[in-house]
Amino acid sequence: MTIPTLQQAQNLILAHIQPGAGEIVPLDQAMGRIAATAIRARLAVPSFPQSCRDGYALRAEDTQAAGAGPSASNSGPGRPQKPAAAVRLQVRGEIAAGRTRPATGLRAGQAYRIMTGGMLPPGADSVIAFEEVSREAADHIMLTVPCRPGAHIRPVGTDLRQNQIIVPPGRPVCPEHLPLLATAGVGELAVYRRPRVGLLCTGNELLDDIEGNPPPGSLISGNRYLLAGLIRRYGGEPVDLGTVRDDVDAIAAILAAEAPGGFNALISTGGMGPGKYDLVSRALAKLEAKLLYEELRLRPGKATMAAVLGKTLFFGLPGPPPAVHLLFYLLVAPALRRAQGYRHPRPVTVQARLTDPLPLRRGDFLQLKGSRLDAEAGTLLVRLTRPDEAINAIILVPPNRRQLKKGELVRVQPLAAGLPGLGL
Structure with a gap:
């Protein structure tokens, strides 16, 4: 078997793992999950014509005579200027934000006092700000400028149209998506399941008890905690399979028992040395695993391997934690991203x-x-x-x-x- 490059190894890995099944999760648990399908707005935002200002909702056609000044024939040097024409409108009532709009629509010459975010009453097509009008009485206002249709109004669907895609498939749900999804009435969404990853550390010298004092020649296993943290960082669910001694049969037994357990991937550390220390490779041979590679053209990583055990992708990493750290990012992380449905799982260069x-x-x-x-x-x-x-x-x-x-x-x-x- 030829020794693959890093890119060739990534190609082999990604060819043997596919996105997992989808699941429905509530919005408050969706952060960072990958959309399994296009997530669309259930409601338009806003779902009703909304005022952008504190002011008065009115019919623009009722204001067109406002501001009309004297004609050119009636103006000139020495002649008194006539004041601009004003339009007088009756105020029917008030619409605050969060209130349903009145059942009775506007008729000619009428207006409603309205707050920012308020729903426009039937018949209204414009809003004028408080500071642009004068109150003649408690129930009348005077305008000296005309209004244009649509002024200070957010139409239905300004922010989001109904059925508009908010999160495309294969993209993570980000904090910026959450308020959009909430206001669009999306309480549940379909995302890919988190990949389950079993981790196994090999070595006669390794101890699991982190509170005891290891005897000479032994050390506390740190890779199990390193791998668990890295798996979580990349969206997976780690399952610690414990520590196994340097024994081919023992390694083969635990891999045979765990491979059918619904894991997307299995990872071992250690047992990758040459000759009699090449324990993991021999254990996989006993289990008739499909070998993808057993060394790579990189350092650290020459003594590393990948295989397919049943339907589960297997990674054999070396024992030193610094090597585990680097190789995880370049080999295991892309596989976890692919398993979650990322469209572009490879690292960026x-x-x-x-x-x-x-x-x-x-x-x-x-x-x-x-x-x-x-x-x-x-x-x-x-x-x-x-x-x-x-x-x-x-x-x-x-x-x-x-x-x-x-x-x-x-x-x-x-x-x-x-x-x-x-x-x-």
């Missing part, structure tokens, strides 16, 4: 400028470096992470380089959950 030189060990493979990516004055800048920092991107170092220079442009894959300020 951008170019960024190195802020510090990066010395390297020369190698024939692509190298992965955890890094920090930031934006400054419209430029993307990247550097290696410090010990107290979380990575938010991965530098893709091309083969056969001994050093990357300060200021050099490099290829970087931002981690989708780590760059809220960069729009990536």
